[in-house]
Amino acid sequence: MREQPNVRIAKDAIKAWQLTAHLFAIISFIITIAAIVLYFYVDFVPGWLVLAIAGVTIVEWVVTAFIIPKLRWRRWRYQIYDQEIYIQHGILIVTRTLVPMIRVQHVDTQQGPILKKYGLATLEISTAATTHQIPALLEEEASELRDQISELARVEQDDV
Amino acid sequence: MSEPKRLHPAAMIFNIIQAIKQSVLGLLPLVIIALTNGVLLIVMVISAVVLLAGVILVSVLSWLRFTYQLEDDQLRIERGILIRKKRTISKHRIQSIDLSQNVIHRIFGLTKVQIETAGNDPATDAALSAVSMAEGQRLHDELKYKKQVPEELEADLEGQEEEQPALVQPDPIEETELPRRKITLKTLLIAGSTSASFGILLGIFGVVFSQAEALIPDEFYSDASRWVLSLGAQLMIVLGIVVVIFLWLLSILQTVIKNWDFTITRYEKELFITRGLLEKKQSTIPLKKIQAIGIKESIVHQPLGFVSVYVEIASGEVNQNEEMHTLIFPLMRKKDLTSFLAEILPEYSYETEQLVSLPKKALPYYLVRSAIIPLLATIGVGIFFLSYIWIPLIILIIALLYGFASYHTAGYVIDDRQITVQSRILGKDTAIIKQHRVQALARKQNPLHRKQALVNMDMAILNKMSGRHFIIRELRVEDGNKIADWYSYQKESSS
Numbered sequence: 001m002r003e004q005p006n007v008r009i010a011k012d013a014i015k016a017w018q019l020t021a022h023l024f025a026i027i028s029f030i031i032t033i034a035a036i037v038l039y040f041y042v043d044f045v046p047g048w049l050v051l052a053i054a055g056v057t058i059v060e061w062v063v064t065a066f067i068i069p070k071l072r073w074r075r076w077r078y079q080i081y082d083q084e085i086y087i088q089h090g091i092l093i094v095t096r097t098l099v100p101m102i103r104v105q106h107v108d109t110q111q112g113p114i115l116k117k118y119g120l121a122t123l124e125i126s127t128a129a130t131t132h133q134i135p136a137l138l139e140e141e142a143s144e145l146r147d148q149i150s151e152l153a154r155v156e157q158d159d160v
Numbered sequence: 161m162s163e164p165k166r167l168h169p170a171a172m173i174f175n176i177i178q179a180i181k182q183s184v185l186g187l188l189p190l191v192i193i194a195l196t197n198g199v200l201l202i203v204m205v206i207s208a209v210v211l212l213a214g215v216i217l218v219s220v221l222s223w224l225r226f227t228y229q230l231e232d233d234q235l236r237i238e239r240g241i242l243i244r245k246k247r248t249i250s251k252h253r254i255q256s257i258d259l260s261q262n263v264i265h266r267i268f269g270l271t272k273v274q275i276e277t278a279g280n281d282p283a284t285d286a287a288l289s290a291v292s293m294a295e296g297q298r299l300h301d302e303l304k305y306k307k308q309v310p311e312e313l314e315a316d317l318e319g320q321e322e323e324q325p326a327l328v329q330p331d332p333i334e335e336t337e338l339p340r341r342k343i344t345l346k347t348l349l350i351a352g353s354t355s356a357s358f359g360i361l362l363g364i365f366g367v368v369f370s371q372a373e374a375l376i377p378d379e380f381y382s383d384a385s386r387w388v389l390s391l392g393a394q395l396m397i398v399l400g401i402v403v404v405i406f407l408w409l410l411s412i413l414q415t416v417i418k419n420w421d422f423t424i425t426r427y428e429k430e431l432f433i434t435r436g437l438l439e440k441k442q443s444t445i446p447l448k449k450i451q452a453i454g455i456k457e458s459i460v461h462q463p464l465g466f467v468s469v470y471v472e473i474a475s476g477e478v479n480q481n482e483e484m485h486t487l488i489f490p491l492m493r494k495k496d497l498t499s500f501l502a503e504i505l506p507e508y509s510y511e512t513e514q515l516v517s518l519p520k521k522a523l524p525y526y527l528v529r530s531a532i533i534p535l536l537a538t539i540g541v542g543i544f545f546l547s548y549i550w551i552p553l554i555i556l557i558i559a560l561l562y563g564f565a566s567y568h569t570a571g572y573v574i575d576d577r578q579i580t581v582q583s584r585i586l587g588k589d590t591a592i593i594k595q596h597r598v599q600a601l602a603r604k605q606n607p608l609h610r611k612q613a614l615v616n617m618d619m620a621i622l623n624k625m626s627g628r629h630f631i632i633r634e635l636r637v638e639d640g641n642k643i644a645d646w647y648s649y650q651k652e653s654s655s
Contacts, residue, residue: 001603001644083649094610097602100649127599128474129627130620 001096005079005086012118013076013136014069019114021065028057078134080145082152085125087132103127104153109142125149164227164238170268171226171290175219177264183211228288230302235275237286249286253277256430256444257300263438271296275303276444339503340425343490348422351468351491352415353408354460361407361414419490426504431471431488445486449473451597451621452628453508454485455497458587467494472591472623485623508592512580517571521612522634523564530563531556572632572639574646581619581630591630597621601647603640615640619647 035050071091079086085099108124115121121142123134137145194204218241226239233251238244259271273288273296291299343351391399420437431445452472461467469492470485492500497510538552569584577595582588602618609615617640619630635643 001648002641081650090604093604093606095602095604097600098644098648099600100647102596103599127620129599129622132600 001086001098004088004096005077007078007080009073009076009078009134009136010118010120010138010141011073012120014073016114016118016120016136017069017072018065019117021061021069023114025057025061025065028060032057076135080148080152085132085149087134097132099125099127099130099132101149101152104149107146107149107153109146111139164229164236165295166227167223167288168268168270168290168292169223170264170270172216172219172223173264174289175222176215179215179219180212183215230299235286235299235303237288247286249275249277251303254303255446255449257304258442258444259296259300260436260442261440265290266438266440269293273299338425338427340423341489341500341504342424343419343422343492347466347491347493348416348419349412350464350466351419352412354458354464354466355411355415356458358408358411361411362404365403365407415490422490424488424504431504433488443486445471445473445488447507450505451623452591452593452630453501453505454592455510455590456587457494457589461491462588465494466491467497468492469497469500472621472628474622474624507594508578509575510580510590510592511575512571512573512582512590515571515573515580515582516639518567518634519614519636522614523567525614525634526567526570527560527563530566531559534559570632570634572635572643574642579619579643579646581632583630583632593619593621593630595647598647599627601644603644609634613637617643 032050032054035045035053038045039047039050068091072089075089075091075094077088083101085101085104087095087097087099089095105126105128107126109121110124111121115136118136119139120136121139123137123142123145125132125134134142134145191204194200221241222239225241225244226237228235228237230236235249235251235254237247237249254275254277256276258274258276260274261271265271268290269292270290271293273291275286275288288296288299417437419435422435423433425432429447431447433441433443433445435441450471451474454470454472456468456470457466458468468487469489470487472485488504489500501508501510534552534556538549538556541552542549566584569582569588571582573580578592579595579598580590580592582590599620599622602620604616604618605614613636614634615637616631616633617635620627621630622628
């Protein structure tokens with residue numbers, strides 16, 4: 001855990017996260033527009049409230065769509081050893097996790113519409129007590145890893 | 161022994177009692193409403209009678225339909241009135257069989273048999289709610305101990321058993337040689353008088369008392385309160401003390417009844433616990449289900465030098481009335497702990513002399529975490545109600561002391577394949593975990609941590625709920641790396 005893991009996730013992850021952020025930003029933009037409309041038709045809606053909502057919306061959009069995805073991608077790293085999986089993530093709070101292969105209970109890959117658009121998939125590794133994700137791997141890489149991990153995890157489990 | 165058997169008829173009584181218990185709670189509000197309305201009351205009484213008749217009918221039928229039989233290596237259970245369910249449990253899959261008796265069981269000389277299988281699915285477990293004691297013992301021995309006996313011998317034994325099916329106790333000499341510990345009456349009394357249930361009882365009493373106004377007729381209530389007020393302050397204080405002492409005695413009684421004759425025995429592959437005065441309970445803990453051992457020193461027990469010992473087990477059976485972890489000894493002197501573990505669980509050892517504690521630079525984190533809310537409260541009160549500032553100030557001081565205590569307690573020791581993690585959430589909690597029981601290890605750093613070379617280490621283990629995390633906050637980075645090296649299977653990669 002001294003060195004960080006050395007494999008990065010797919011670069012397209014940034015695009016996928018950005019797209020997700022844009023989609024979420026649409027909701028806040030709709031709220032902002034609704035606030036502006038209300039401001040013109042209803043007397044008691046104060047102007048500063050509308051400005052505040054608009055400000056928050058823009059800041060949220062810029063931060064979630066243009067700043068966070070890059071930072072997040074830069075931090076995300078993983079490494080698969082024969083006997084364990086090593087993951088690093090987190091922008092402010094950096095978390096490094098070790099999951100021994102013999103503790104792995106099952107491995108899943110997941111793909112939503114946005115990830116599918118970029119040909120990406122998320123790998124989910126479950127132990128008896130915890131779940132760990134490696135987001136946004138290339139599709140074939142994810143399924144390869146899934147098979148590889150489940151192969152490595154097939155080592156005789158003593159118990160639980 | 162191969163023909164299907166029914167449970168003891170008393171099983172019907174349990175069924176009825178359980179059904180009534182369940183329905184009473186749901187119907188209570190209706191009953192209260194009905195009490196004020198004459199017509200509704202009659203309707204209620206009639207429907208209650210009908211309901212009772214229905215419950216009795218169902219109980220009788222389900223008793224008639226419930227059969228179990230032992231066949232070869234299997235226990236077969238058939239049940240269900242309309243939908244017939246058959247369940248076969250293989251002997252080899254059975255992890256533990258526990259016999260427990262409540263008051264009614266004891267009157268009739270019966271026992272409940274609880275069969276637990278491996279795996280976390282509670283639906284695969286089975287229970288026979290009432291069989292005779294001898295039958296219970298026979299089932300227990302049949303399903304449990306015989307599987308270790310070689311097959312030829314087994315055939316022999318089976319022949320003998322047909323002739324004398326009564327109590328087949330394991331060899332008495334062998335029994336006494338097994339390591340076991342029993343609670344003494346004195347420690348039991350101490351456990352009762354310092355137990356947390358006293359506080360809970362006090363709370364319940366407070367709630368009931370505050371709700372009493374609604375239940376007692378107004379006139380009576382005001383009369384009573386006038387009378388109490390007229391008694392004067394001294395008498396009221398005396399009354400209060402009497403109530404508190406009464407509740408305290410009640411909590412002692414509760415603990416004593418629950419843990420009466422608490423005995424733990426170590427068998428080769430399992431721990432076996434019996435306890436209880438009115439309700440005798442047995443529980444079997446297979447060693448391989450134990451995920452961690454915990455030693456708890458509550459704030460009351462710690463200065464007195466007492467500890468209680470529990471285990472975290474992986475298990476599907478989660479009852480609401482059961483605690484998160486399983487006590488394996490309610491209370492003992494701390495100095496006896498080492499010998500207790502050496503005897504009962506020699507796989508684990510308690511050594512905290514070489515505890516690696518936290519660096520000085522970790523202290524501010526602990527103080528801030530525990531005192532931030534009281535500090536804000538103090539500032540708030542200071543601005544608005546300066547004359548009452550002493551109240552939040554006292555809380556602030558307590559919070560700071562608590563923060564310091566948490567900092568002081570936290571630490572870890574690595575000893576071969578086990579790690580001992582000490583932490584404090586009010587009481588001091590020392591957990592002993594084997595390396596292969598840790599499901600995942602995480603190391604977390606926020607930007608301040610990175611600047612100061614500190615880390616938080618998080619070890620996840622499995623328990624009755626979905627899992628428990630042991631977190632040591634603000635360790636030195638080097639110590640964090642030591643834990644990682646200890647945990648990692650890939651030595652060369654992380655060093």
